[in-house]
Amino acid sequence: MTDALDLPGWTHVYSGKVRDLYRPADGQGDRMLVVASDRVSAFDHVLSPGIPGKGELLTTLSLWWFGRLAGADGGRAIANHLTGGDVPAAVTGRAMIVRELDMLPIECVVRGYLTGSGWAEYRTAQTVCSIPLPAGLSDGDRLPEPIFTPAYKAPLGEHDENISFARAEELVGAERAAELRDTSLEIYRRAAATARARGLILADTKFEFGVDAHGVLTLADEVLTSDSSRYWDGAAWAAGTTPAERMASFDKQIVRDWLAANWDKTGTPPELPADIVTRTAGKYRELLEKLTA
Template structure:
């Protein structure tokens, strides 16, 4: 049905050509993307890690962590055996065209903007922070989801309202901040910092805003080692990453953004694969 940067979507065999499927099979591949490009080669075993982490977080956020249940798109059906370790059967939703980004720490593009203007995605931030510092409070910085091959666009909350309406925009913001807060607390208990993350939501058949896609994986989030963050003397030491930042860092150093990105070297692939697996073990997923 659809092949994205990392995931492939399938509909049941018995779905009529002119009918909308009520269920979808989402298969996570080993492909890796950065800066809106799919890179070569993939990361072995990555799809299985992403799926296991998403399922673990969906369960916790549905009430497994003792908090209120956040609706998600899982149907409870078992995926086909051939892809069981890297696939989920989900309900089809009316997906919102918003990437719901929550930032709890100053890093990445947020740090670059802060140095220039004292803001992150246009939001004023207290002066005197350094790269990797914790923000006074988590901030919601939405982005418009671009089609495959195009760049996502950071947008204001006011623009989000224009795209999805006031009620939906406020719901997206509230849910995103709640999920981030619960996940950050769980990560902290396990010696991790959830620096930032992004969520996607859709409306179900009853109009309920529902958590979808992947959730709190190394592809959608920045995880750091909390002990290293407290004691590290350099930004690189403080922000020791459990996600695909290894890939981003290498690409930033070896590609100017023009044309197609270079092939990832084996050492970077191996290091990224090891960090993905280490995060899975550290969280206990």
């Protein structure tokens, strides 16, 4: 599954679905090297082939958002895990040197629009992660207010699990859970406003946080990328009458849709067709251009 490289000065220690982690080879300090690969995942499986250039595109977008959220957008500075240092030449453009954190076992999902697994739950229970929602909503509708719907981060190879806020409190404590919720909602609102000004809708997204040596909640991993978020075309959403028209996306929804139509989620996923790979790469690049131009 991994395409981790031998990098001078760094020792490979872990590979997730799409990123590879390294520690300094001398074992000194609390820095880590995070390398974004071109691997792509959907439905908790790593797929083949990867998306050419994906690692660099997503790293570029993450760095842009980390800068915005550090105060460049006029809001309060959100602490993040970036630290100084030069990345190895072999991974220039798709790697970040970060501080090692005590990562929290919760994915902080914020939904501003009803779709995906939230839509599936709403159809049966009129709730999303046990949060009651108004009757009569359709796939792709804007929610009255953004909602925080955490998930438990399952080990590699297992499915992440949507959980209630009460369960999040059990996992990390009431005070920390409230901080995760409030910070996630703040980041979502700021990012959604930035996207809106560029003709985009940030439908939903997920964040990961850790705690530094001083107990400070710190934004980590990737942030607001095409892999961790759903971005839609604002004009298409306003004019669309069907979910497909309304949710014209700039993310890996192309991959999800193709896989859902061609795989029953048992066994090994099929290989992605070349046109799906090409279209997905194009959407990733288009989103970066629209946001950062």
